[in-house]
Amino acid sequence: MMTPYGDDTATINLVIVDAAMRGRGLGRKMLEEALAEAGERICYLVSTQEDLPLYEKVGFAATGETVQHQGEPLLVEAPGHVTWSESGDHAHLVTLDRAAYGHDRSAVIEILRERAKFAVIRDAGEIQAFAAIRSFGRGLVIGPVMARNDSEARALIDFLLVHHQGGFVRIDTDVSTNLAGWLTRRGLYRAGGGITMRRSGAARKEGKPADHRSYALVSQALG
Template identity: 30%
Template structure:
């Protein structure tokens, strides 16, 4: 049986959602719309004519890195190499030296065979805390995109300007900026999908700034909340747990190719696991 890879467009979003549901994932409409607008969605159409046999998404960040996500195979087409087929296609065509992803326990052995190596971990927290504004941050506007993109580039090691612009102007619930005497100290954004507000991305010069930014997002957006924190951010993890967030699960962050020249100590919240 021959399987061919196609590039899907946003009109086919329901095919991706149906396949996600086939593996007991939620439909996450807003996240899929952002994935389609910021990345390239690849699909393998099912030979039996019933939707997709497999899918994967590549979100490119400039000429430096590609985030790979949503690597899913339909239950009835398992163990036919479709995940590996899609992964090899993305690695061969993405046009960046480095690729990043967060791995499920099921997918990690495949990624390791392809040369990915773990370089940290992220824990996902959920909660519905209440917070008052700190007065230490201000609401961001589209005019702040240059500042936000520059802070993010230094922290992440690759340009995510396009997706940050989508969140700031179309998808997000709001961004906050913290400023000091010499300029911006950090930013944080929030966006909503699947009935939950994800508090991220967040970049800051240190834990105190990050906590102020996230606190002000909680004060100005509806709950419940999801917060994805690197395990190296022990001070913010302790603060989140004290505020009432509960850890739900953790995943390794994996990288293929040259290591990103990032500053992980400044990363305090992901855009979402799907975006690296």
């Protein structure tokens, strides 16, 4: 499965081969077909340790590490400057996601609009950070989380945890965010993860440094 984001980026979401058919090169052939369909797009994925050699053979390189935290959150105080989003906020969320992620994921945010609840931080009436929470697996998943700094990201997450006490919550984040220890103290313990990888496409002009960054993934499959 491959998901294109606009004309410059894509994610490789799933490469699945039945256990009885493994070792015959089918995974690589399917992956090559997906990459051909992606064309000149930059491609991202999250790999397990055992699948690294396959992805490296087709041009992917490790760029970081994603960690999964999950559990029943401990009691925390609700931050006073975080609120739920309003019906007219969607376009602002799309713009903010693009600024933080660096690519157009408007189709993904549109799908989340129907399936998730969004918490936001406003500054002078303008949305400056947001986080989403939705049903997933045995409970709930938080993500994406887009913010200008660690303090905003933590406030958004705390707000969502306060409003979903007693539930099972998962969040996937990059180790570079330094949220791991903080999430553990919130009762969300490390339960797995993977290696983030990138395969470069055609050379593209670099934009200016982003004022926002991504603190949590939509999912390991979607980035």
